[in-house]
Amino acid sequence: MAPTPREQPDGTARALLEGATTELAPKPHANPLVPLVADGRADRRALAALAQEQCRVIPADRRSFLHLAGRSGDAGLAACAAFFGTLAEGEGVALDRLGPLLTACEVSAERAAAYDPMAGCQAYPAYVAWLALNAEPADAVLALTANFAAWGGYCGTIAGALRTHYGFSEEACGFFDFFAEPAPDVDRAGLAALQEGIDRQCLTPPTALRQGRLLQDYEEMFWGTLAGLA
Incomplete structure (x- = not known):
């Protein structure tokens, strides 16, 4: 039997997401680090800092997504709860792949534990935590998914460059491969x-876009901060 419209999202949600992704696409030259990595010109200390910052970002985002999943479930938003639960699972996979990346960057477990994170890199997960506490779950879905496209593209470029220019192994590139796939x-x-947010009238696109713009700005801050080490 064919799925009903509520079992399979119709074009309304897709059109909304495509429009938001286009509107929130990064500005040209918004990421000063990735082109340097792509050409093999980035200093390895910037790569090490990137890996160590992600050691703080990934667990923080995972907890934020779990909190959003819980809030969604409490509000009866089953699809939102499932989405954030899926994101949290993905962050767990990504965390497991950080070890080989740190090793390739010559960062020991002791050095990673003692690392002092940079405010410009941690602003993004701090705002994700704010969304977890304050945003309407459906708004957070749109803000986050519109931002993911740029992140995935960056990771794909970095993964290729680490192999080509820096001699990283397949395992060492696994963290970036995961997000690029x-x-x-x-x-x-x-x-x-x-679609659930649209149907339940708990999705407010102007608010979600405002939140998405902030996420994009904080991501630009993340890359700009690391570029200062390159």
Whole structure:
């Protein structure tokens, strides 16, 4: 039997997401670090800092997504809860892949534990935590999914460059490969969550876009801070 419109998101959610992704696309030259990595010109200390900052970002985002999943469930937003639960699972996978990256960057466990994170890099997860506490779950879905496209593209470029210019192994590139790979399950879950927000009238696109712009600004701050080490 064919799925009903509520079981399979219709074009409304897809059009909304595509429009938001276009509107929130990074400005040209917004990321000063990735082109340096792509050409093999970035200093390895910038790569080490990137890996160590992610050691703080990934666990923080995972906890934020779990909190959003819980809030969504409490509000009866099953699709939103499933989406954030899926994101939290992905962050767990990414965390497991950080070890080989740190090793390739010659960062020991002791050095990683003693690392002092930079405010410009931690502003993004701090704002994700703010969303977890304050945003309407459906708004947070749109703000986050519109931002993911740029992040995935950056990771794909970095993964290729680490192999080509820096001699990193397949395992060492696994962290970036994970985020660069297509994620159809996440895409479907995101569309279902957006459609749920539309149906339940708890999604406010202007608010979600405002939140998405802040996420994009904080991501630009992340890359700009690291570029200062390159």
